[in-house]
Amino acid sequence: MSLIGLEHEWVHVDILNQETHSEAFKAMNPNAKIPVLKVSDENYLWESNAILNFLAEGTSWLPDSDLERARVLQWQFFEQYSHEPYIAVARFIRKYLGLPDDRLDEYRSKQTGGHKALSVMELQLTETDYLCGNLPSIADISLYAYTHVAEEGGFSLEKYTAINAWLNRIEKLPGYIAQQ
Amino acid sequence: MSLIGLEHEWVHVDILNQETHSEAFKAMNPNAKIPVLKVSDENYLWESNAILNFLAEGTSWLPDSDLERARVLQWQFFEQYSHEPYIAVARFIRKYLGLPDDRLDEYRSKQTGGHKALSVMELQLTETDYLCGNLPSIADISLYAYTHVAEEGGFSLEKYTAINAWLNRIEKLPGYIAQQ
Numbered sequence: 001m002s003l004i005g006l007e008h009e010w011v012h013v014d015i016l017n018q019e020t021h022s023e024a025f026k027a028m029n030p031n032a033k034i035p036v037l038k039v040s041d042e043n044y045l046w047e048s049n050a051i052l053n054f055l056a057e058g059t060s061w062l063p064d065s066d067l068e069r070a071r072v073l074q075w076q077f078f079e080q081y082s083h084e085p086y087i088a089v090a091r092f093i094r095k096y097l098g099l100p101d102d103r104l105d106e107y108r109s110k111q112t113g114g115h116k117a118l119s120v121m122e123l124q125l126t127e128t129d130y131l132c133g134n135l136p137s138i139a140d141i142s143l144y145a146y147t148h149v150a151e152e153g154g155f156s157l158e159k160y161t162a163i164n165a166w167l168n169r170i171e172k173l174p175g176y177i178a179q180q
Numbered sequence: 181m182s183l184i185g186l187e188h189e190w191v192h193v194d195i196l197n198q199e200t201h202s203e204a205f206k207a208m209n210p211n212a213k214i215p216v217l218k219v220s221d222e223n224y225l226w227e228s229n230a231i232l233n234f235l236a237e238g239t240s241w242l243p244d245s246d247l248e249r250a251r252v253l254q255w256q257f258f259e260q261y262s263h264e265p266y267i268a269v270a271r272f273i274r275k276y277l278g279l280p281d282d283r284l285d286e287y288r289s290k291q292t293g294g295h296k297a298l299s300v301m302e303l304q305l306t307e308t309d310y311l312c313g314n315l316p317s318i319a320d321i322s323l324y325a326y327t328h329v330a331e332e333g334g335f336s337l338e339k340y341t342a343i344n345a346w347l348n349r350i351e352k353l354p355g356y357i358a359q360q
Contacts, residue, residue, distance in 0.1 A: 074230040
C-alpha cells in the first residue's frame, strides 16, 4: 500500500493469542487466517495474494497482457505452495516458537524444500531484474516477504547472488518501508 | 479446456517415474512440477491456477469486476494452501503410495486440516450455488479437482450436504468430462 500511496488503516491481530479464531474474526474470514482486507461493510477479501491483485489493479505493479498477468500469478502460486510452507514455516518455528524439541524434525525437514525454492528464484533472477521481467510487479512483493527474512528460518542467502541483488533493488524502490 | 471448447494436445508426464525431473522438463518448469502449459515455443506457463486464469480470460469462467476477480483468486489461493496440502497429499499417500507405514503418521495428520477446508467450503456453498456466487467460475474448477476425489484420501463427504449438491451441479455443466 505504501508503494502505491494508498491510504489505509492497519489493525493488528495477535495470531499467537488465537485472535483469528474469534467469532468476530471468522465472520470476516471463515478460514481464520490473516491478512483480511475490509473492502466495504459487506465485503471482506482474504488471502494475501488475492488482496495484492485487487489493490494492484490499474497500477504498474500488475501488467496488462493476459500472459504477463498469468506469469505474476504463476510466481504467487509458487510462493504459496513451494516457498512459504518451507521458509515461512521454518522461520515461525524458530523465531516465534523458539525451536522447541517437538518441532525440531519438522524444522529440519523444511531445509531442502526452502533451498529448492530459492534456487528456482535465483535462476529467474539471473535472467531478469525482477521475477516477471525488468519491472517490479506484485509477484516480487509476494516473494520478497519471506525471502528477505529467510535467514531467520535458518536459510543462509550467501550463495544466492541474484537474489541478494534483487532484495537490494526492491529496498531502493520509492515508497519502500523497512520492516518495523 | 473442454468446458470452453478449447482445442489442445495433452501430453502425459509420469511423475511416479520422475519424468518432471528431466532436464527437458525443467527447461519448461524449473520447479519440476506438472502441469505446464506450452503457450508458444518461447513461453511456458506453470502452476495450475495461473494456467486456469490465463485460459479463462474473456470467458464467463472469470468475472469482469476487480473484486469478483480477486474473489476467484482468494478461493484458488485457499485451494493451494489450505485444501490441497491436506486432501490431495493424503490421497497421494493412500492411493498412489499404498499407505506405507513410514507415511502413516503424516497421512493421519492431514485429516483435521482437510475437514477444516471442507467446512469452509460448506459454509460458502450453503449461501451460494458456486464458490463465487451463483455462476460457476474457475475457482470451482480448482476446488472441484481434489474435492470430488476426497474420499480416496480418507475424507468422508457424507455430512457435507452443500458440497455434494455443488459437485452434482458441476458434473451437469455442458462440456464436463468425467475423470478417466
